[in-house]
Amino acid sequence: MKQDDCADVGGSNCDEALERLYEYLDSELDQATTEGIRAHLDDCGYCSGSFDFEKRLKVVVRERLSEEVPQQFIVRLRNALDQETSQI
Helix, strand or coil, X not given: CCHHHCCCECCECHHHHHHCHHXXXXXXXXXXXXXXXXXXXXXXXXXXXXXXXXXXXXHHHHHHCCCCCCHHHHHXXXXXXXXXXXXX
């Protein structure tokens, strides 16, 4: 499924769901936004695939790192991933 094939699902569209993916994964969103994105992910194969990948990536990074990651690195990594996602 391509992103263009997805309509608004659960009060959230692909762009919003992917843009807020990290906030969703980190439980940083309010309940209504979380529920909207969760509903979207349940019904959108394109976005749920991206979600599954990012969720697994976070688990691997957390398990493999034995020391604290500098906040500056996290910001740079998120920006790089956001740029990559926007090119899809």
